Amino acid sequence: MTSLRAGVIGLGVGFQHALGLAQHPDCELVALCDRDPAKLHEASERFPGAEPFDSAEALLEGCDLDLVCVASYDEDHAAQILRALALGRHVFAEKPLSVHPEETAAIHEALERHPHLRLSSNTVLRASPRFADLKRRIDAGRLGRIYAIEGDYNYGRLEKLTDGWRGRIPDYSVILGGGIHMADLLLWLTGQPVREVMAMGNGIASAGSRFTGRDYAVALLQFADGTVGKLTANFGCVEPHVHRLLVYGTEATFENRRGPARLWQSRAADAKPEAIETPYPGVTKHALLPSFIAAIRHGSRPLVDENDVLGAMQLCHAIEQALDCGRPVRVQAPHLSRTLREAHHA
Template sequence: MTNKLRAAIIGLGVGKAHAKGYLSSPDAELVALCDANEERLLQSAADWKVEGKYTDFQTMLTEAKPDIVSVCLPNALHAPATIAALQAGAHVVCEKPMAVSVEESRQMVAAAEQANRHLMMSYNYRYRPDSQWMCRVAQSGRLGTIYHVNIHWRRETGIPGWGLFGSKAASGGGALIDLGVHVIDLGLWMMGFPAVQSISASTRTLFGPEGRKTWGRKPGQAIEGGFDVDDGGMAFLRTASGMTMFLQVTWAEHTTPQEDSFGVELHGTEGTAALHVRHYGKDDTLRLYTEIEGEAVTVIPSVRFDGTQGHEAMIHSLLGQIQRGETPSSTGIQGLTTVQVLEALYRSAAEGREVKL
């Protein structure tokens, strides 16, 4: 029997979802929490009966000496907190996006190598049974040659009205870095991370500055701290093998009220597999379009959602891989790849031209 890993969480917004994974895992014990917001910190510590309570992450790392740390801070703090945790000897699960720049992401990968610790990314949507089915189908060869991938995340009124999501300095970007990162990762992961060669993108900032289409805000009630990021955009990518990808992401647009959906379509010479998830639902999310005996057919796969999913399943999976001495399946290198795509995408949009990677 291996020893339980002593886990800690920095940032208790989405960090609560990480906690669920640590608290229900036989491989870990949640020993410390950190949040600058003392009320949030004390409430979470009381709810989960966690002894270690800190408002400063460096103090927590020094005193609690965790084996594994979830970094769930605003984007611009991912790099400093992750590097500090790695240097303190902990493995890290870092929330997405990995960092706000390629430069910082590289420093994080280097810190993990130097410390000989695992740096893992929090890509929770990989841990849906329907996403996993798509990944298996993509890798099985059943779709023939996959020549195009369509990815999207579209919301009608979905600009986050809390935290620092509207601040470029704190978050590095808007809808594309917040939602785009998930679907870019899903598309690249399903395709086995093909080398992206070029990107042509455009972004827009139309609703956020006026407080329109923002969660928890009345029209005209602007977000504290301002809004200087994209609230939507699109991109066209080419890979070295000639495959193309099209990405469409919106935090806000005029469409079906309350729409919030993401999806991936894998178009192959022998079939198309499609994942369309509305409102984070689990029913009727998959289609396979193919031909049987010369006729076009639609297959409706039904996958079971009976185990743990999302962040909880992700934490269980990563802990299990570490305990078994395996390389974790979600790596810092993959996080860096997605940040490279995002940085090139923003550069392409700013310069109004195609960018080579």
């Protein structure tokens, strides 16, 4: 097989995507795009074989590609993903796929029209050795029946809202922009869809800045099997970035934190937890690309597939709706047709 011709739109975190593509033996990095001339120049020096473009439209329309990585600003993702799919390109996108439910629905419909194309999103926590180890323990029954799970996306980078590009996006969502990592992680670990959500939030930490949205949001989740979940997105916390996670099972409790995680297997007052020292986060920004490229080349299932992406997006859209209306919201979890799933494994 010939190498996949790949391009990257957006060279912030997208620079890491470019590194991953350039290092992969089945890919040829042939195009780069950024609106910032300095970023484009820096990337062009690092990847001299890739043609530089100053607009996503120019790259998509003017370059023969098999794979496009979309790592632009959040509000630009949907249009670029839809155009890439319409042109017959596989897409690996930074999260979120879109900022509006209607855009997510349009991407879903585009995938149905193009069943041979693959799409994934960079919810990279699935590739963390710490969480991959936890997933194996849960699937093996080490924790017993999971009955509650809590995930806190403690970003600790308020300046990203008050001084960065996020703060310039009207109604920027910390759930879609950050909490989606925990949404995907909770869905993956439980293996269950969420049926209903309740949510509330505030913008106290960023009060007085140019950012006028919520910098903190919390949601309660009712999973299909009765498991109860909690998910938070906290950009204003006064601590470094961390993904706090608590998984409560009938046989054990898992706690992720800085340093070793802890696995409690006894309720006794003098009980001591097992220290779990698998690396955390221990993952690069391009860690999901190899499994996605393998899915394109060999028809295998990537670590994050199309239904995973759409499920996490629908959960986050429902949380946003619950934040706005102040009432419980049912989660619609669309799934791609049987024809499309079979096409991926043909």
